[in-house]
Ligand SMILES: Nc1ncnc2c1ncn2[C@@H]1O[C@H](COP(=O)(O)OP(=O)(O)OP(=O)(O)O)[C@@H](O)[C@H]1O
């Protein structure tokens with residue numbers, strides 16, 4: 398209380414001294430000099446006030462309420478390498494200041510909400526049929542990164558894990574779709590700066606002539622920085638026995654970047670499982686840099702039907718009861734055909750069914766149509782596929798071959 402009063406008495410005396418000084422100056426110096434004296438005084442006072450504030454803030458950081466406890470200070474210091482750059486030291490100092498009290502607690506639900514990752518999981522779980530092992534693996538990776546985020550806040554060691562991955566599976570099993578979700582997830586968790594996905598194949602990375610490959614590969618890598626580089630059919634990067642191939646040059650650059658820039662870029666290699674296995678056998682360096690293998694199993698008939706229904710639902714169509722049976726029959730036949738591409742074949746056939754549906758409606762232009770008519774696909778829209786007539790002809794050929 399006395400400190401408070403003394404502070405104000407001091408200020409009043411200072412003000413009085415300034416006023417006396419000014420009135421003496423007013424009587425004894427020229428007007429120009431008087432103005433200069435006043436301006437200099439105001440500037441000096443402002444500078445002194447600023448310096449005092451800065452000094453107080455510095456003291457606040459060193460002994461304020463956020464001062465970390467001893468063990469966490471030690472941990473933070475341990476995380477700042479000796480000889481670190483001034484920027485790294487500043488970051489470490491900020492980390493020490495922001496560290497919560499070791500007794501403070503967090504729930505991982507709060508952390509999930511802060512990272513805003515539930516949206517990614519909703520889209521992964523609700524929009525993608527099946528793929529349970531893949532979803533579980535994505536969940537595991539996200540859990541590790543989430544816990545690491547909280548550990549970092551407490552100043553605990555949380556080295557960035559290796560996040561390069563390999564997605565294996567047949568065509569149309571959802572590899573690209575999941576890779577897009579993964580890029581988004583890693584971005585939201587703070588492990589990728591931008592979270593975009595750059596899709597590349599052999600021809601995008603490897604040149605035809607000497608000196609072409611390095612610039613091509615580097616250009617793609619530059620585009621992918623801050624996101625995911627998704628290399629489809631990655632085994633085509635390597636052609637054993639072809640002495641004129643520049644694939645090895647590309648692989649060497651990739652290996653270097655996957656090691657040195659692993660905090661800026663995630664590489665996902667994709668393709669058929671058996672061919673990827675052979676590729677890894679011939680390229681152990683690449684194999685050792687891949688931390689997560691996700692296998693996308695081919696879809697079963699029921700899953701394909703469910704995928705089709707979900708796709709139709711998204712675009713406000715549906716299958717009548719008979720159309721669903723016809724579609725199931727169609728898929729059973731299509732699965733045995735060459736170039737069957739799982740969910741992509743489903744999408745393609747449904748596109749064709751929509752064409753036939755529209756054509757059927759337009760063929761009778763005078764009939765009045767309800768909203769339901771515009772949404773409902775009928776068995777005829779599926780059964781018109783040439784696959785049915787083809788299978789009938791094949792069955793007839795087989796039957797005649799069996800007859801003596
Ligand atoms: N489980 C699923 N549920 C719903 N739709 C799916 C599912 N899997 C794939 N799709 C859809 O099928 C289509 C093909 O999927 P995607 O391109 O991800 O497959 P892919 O494995 O990358 O194929 P490819 O190896 O031929 O490149 C996409 O339209 C995708 O949305």
Ligand SMILES: [Mg+2]
Pocket residue numbers: 572573574629
């Ligand atoms: Mg793909």
